[in-house]
Amino acid sequence: MKNNNFRTFQGYMKQEEHLLSASMEDYLEMIYRLSKDTGFTRINELSEALNVHPPSATRMVQKLGLMNLLQYERYGVIILRAEGKKLGELLLLRHNIIEAFFRLIGAKAETLLAETEKVEHTLSDETVKCFEQFIAFIEENPDVLIRFKNFKVE
Amino acid sequence: MKNNNFRTFQGYMKQEEHLLSASMEDYLEMIYRLSKDTGFTRINELSEALNVHPPSATRMVQKLGLMNLLQYERYGVIILRAEGKKLGELLLLRHNIIEAFFRLIGAKAETLLAETEKVEHTLSDETVKCFEQFIAFIEENPDVLIRFKNFKVE
């Protein structure tokens, strides 16, 4: 076995010149959700939504602030900057594509959210695009889905 | 947004009574691969295969040893115990299902391995089963794949 291409999970996650870690992506996506209507969110709301304790949210928000993805001052409100907004929107879009795709192929509803939240950090743009194309394909060819469902019953 | 079900990536990865962390799964899967023919492997071979440095492999192997997944003594060979073998086999099986599925829907060959290695730690058994069923479905209905490919061209 001279195949030099394997890595551990962490090895892969580091290797890429990922601008954002998985956690950063989670925070950014959630900030985008929460501030979509009102234009802002707060540490408390954010930490509750993500089921982390406030100090964890504070630290991450400070970090995202240093990266110029959002605007934040101590004890203040969290407002996405243009770049952060753009990323957040993409992240949410990606999330929705993956979720829709999993639903299509029959993933259990109970685990759908957790599944999507985990997977979304690990898929390449190309593969997400494949998911997207498959969704569009099924929309135009609903008979395929029916055949698949029948196949599964057997 | 009172939905209490979101978590950060790490939140999800911890939450489950996961016997094995993502890294543990990687090591176990690789040990299984490497010892499949010969019945054993070594720290050096393992660390090279996973692109980590030997001390990292030593530590993880010791940990897996404490979990009774493998048999190991200082400076010795690594031999999977029954439980470790069973898990390793399942992990490799899962890996292959996911890889085959991604290939089917058209994931880029260059990123296929990395993609699979990352995703495999984040999918539920049910979803992997969906992948498996889809593969079987396409095998029995190759016309669907042709239609999908044609659809993508447009």
Added chain:
DNA sequence: GTATCATTTTAGGCATTGCTAATTTTTTTA
């Protein structure tokens, strides 16, 4: 305006898993 309450921050700790440097053990070679 001050006391209370809620929110947020700071400080410090923990677990994981990677790394390097130095040491120990094993294997090979001469």
Added chain:
DNA sequence: TAAAAAAATTAGCAATGCCTAAAATGATAC
């Protein structure tokens, strides 16, 4: 069998991101 080389271990550090406890700040009520 003794010296050299290779392999593996130990020890200690780093980064990430979570936590708790205590302090600081802000908002509210009287």
